[in-house]
Amino acid sequence: MENITKELEKIFCYTLGRDVIAREDIDAVCVTQISNHIFEMVNAVAEKKQKKALDLYYELLALKEPPMRILFLMMRQYRNLFQVKGLMKKGYNRKEIASKAGLHPFAAGKYMDQAKVFKTSELREILEDGAEIEQRVKTGLLTDHLAVELFIVKYSNG
Numbered sequence: 001m002e003n004i005t006k007e008l009e010k011i012f013c014y015t016l017g018r019d020v021i022a023r024e025d026i027d028a029v030c031v032t033q034i035s036n037h038i039f040e041m042v043n044a045v046a047e048k049k050q051k052k053a054l055d056l057y058y059e060l061l062a063l064k065e066p067p068m069r070i071l072f073l074m075m076r077q078y079r080n081l082f083q084v085k086g087l088m089k090k091g092y093n094r095k096e097i098a099s100k101a102g103l104h105p106f107a108a109g110k111y112m113d114q115a116k117v118f119k120t121s122e123l124r125e126i127l128e129d130g131a132e133i134e135q136r137v138k139t140g141l142l143t144d145h146l147a148v149e150l151f152i153v154k155y156s157n158g
Contacts, residue, residue: 038060
C-alpha cells in the first residue's frame with residue numbers, strides 16, 4: 001500500500017496543473033515491478049502463450065533488465081515451483097508449504113496454483129535446461145539475449 005501511495009504522489013507531482021493523467025505520464029514516473037513481470041512471464045510460458053511471454057521478455061529488456069538477470073529470476077521461480085510441487089505431492093497444505101519453502105502464505109498459494117500446470121518432470125527439465133543455457137552463454141556459444149529468447153520459445157510452444 002505504501003508503494004501505491006508513493007507512486008500516486010509522484011504522478012500528481014509530475015502532472016501538476018493538468019486535469020488529465022496520460023498513460024505516458026504513468027510510464028514515465030512509475031516503477032515497474034520486475035518480479036511481477038517474471039511471474040507473468042512464467043505464467044504465460046505455462047499457459048503456452050508464446051507471444052505474451054516474449055512480449056513480457058521484450059518489456060523487461062526495454063526496462064534495461066539484463067537477460068541473464070531475467071534468466072536467473074525465471075530459474076528462481078521454477079525452483080520455487082519445483083519445491084512447492086514436491087511439497088504438494090507430500091500432502092502439505094498452503095501454510096505448511098509457506099513455512100517449509102520460506103515463502104509468504106499468499107505467495108505459496110500463487111505458487112501452488114501455478115505448480116498444478118506443470119508436471120514434476122517438466123519442471124526438472126526446465127531447471128536442467130536453464131543451467132545448460134547459462135553455461136552456453138558463459139562459454140560464448142550463445143548470446144545472452146538469444147539464449148533467454150530460445151528458452152522462452154521452447155517452453156511456451158503450444
